[in-house]
Amino acid sequence: MKLDPAFIWTAFVSLLSAVPTTLFITVVSVLAGFVFGTGIALLRLYRVPVLSQIATGYVTFIRGTPMLTHLLLIYFGLPAIIDSAAKSIGSSFRSVEIPYIAFALIAFTITASAYLSEVVRSGLLSVNRGQLEAAHSIGMTTPQALRRIVFPQAFAASLPNLTNSLIGMLHGSTLAFTVSVVEIFAKAQIVASTNWKFFEAYIAAAIIFWGLTVLIEQIAARIERRINVYNRGGVA
Template sequence: MKLDPSFIWKAFVELLSVVPTTLLITVVSVACGLLIGTAIALIRTFRVPVLHPVAAAYVTFFRGTPMITHLLLIYFGMPLIVDGVSAFFGWPFRSSAIPMIAFALLSFSITAGAYASEVVRSGLIAVSKGQLEAAYSIGMTTPQALRRIVFPQAFAASLPNITQLFIGMLHGSTLAFAVSVVEINAKAQIVAATNWKFFDAYLAAALIFWGLTVLIERAAGLLERRIQLYNRGGVA
């Protein structure tokens, strides 16, 4: 086997066209996952009656099963629910009108939510309970104390884990090809199918993923240094 630099470059250029799809899947799933995860973390931290065991079961199930399983469950189960509800109410909408990427976004967001909940919960635990009690002593409500005192510190403590979650979902986006969503890895397979130079195509894909991962790490590093400046009182 001999590497073909010209084909690697050609594949690299062609793969750039689907980078926005990969980034869309990653950003949406992480953003939605953080929202879901924050809600779950608060429910578990404050042990909300009834919701607490449900939240714990959600986290245990989605962290204990593979991402591809979640994706296939959503892909095959969601149409049954949508078509059943539409038929019951007499609506014309059918699951066939749902774009394939929607299944990936929903599945990955739910998966990210389970992992993000533990990330957020670890950040909340890292903040001293005395700070929350001090906030109550000056008349703050729980939402005010969380927003002004707890969440900023919890975010700073959780940033490295959030970065790893982001990178994990970036790499996990390759599973979207299972439901016919063409992202970087899938595009590499399509490009290589023309002449069977799969190693060259996947090498180009690896370089793109590597570059994106480095950019995420650099951005997180800059944000972390910025937060540390505020924590030290270096910014007025």
């Protein structure tokens, strides 16, 4: 096999058009997963009857099954549920009208919510409970204390793990090609299929993913430095 450096550049340029799709899948999944994951973490921390047990089971099941399984279950199962529900109420709507990327977003959000709930939970547990009690003593409600005192500190403690989760979801977004979403990996296969230079195309994809990963790391490092500025000289 002879490596074709020129085609690596050709593939690299072609793959850039798929970067927005990959970033969209990653960012939306992580943001939505963070919101749901925070709710799950709070249910478990405050041991809400019934709901905390459901949340624990949900996290255990999702973390115990592959990400690809979630995607395929949503891709094949959700349309059947939607079509059945639409038919029962006499609606003409059908699942074929839903874009493929929607199924990927739902599946990846489910995955992200389970993993991020543990990240958020560990961050919240790292904050001294005495601070919440002190907030209550000066008249703050629990939501106010969480928003103004606990969450900022928990975010700072969780930032490295949040960054890892974001990078993991970026790489996991390559699974979207299995449901016909053209992200970076799928685009690499399309570009390579024109002349069977898959090795060069995958090298180009790897370079783009590496670049995006470095960018995420740099942004996270900058945020961490800004957070540490406020922590200097603070009360422990």
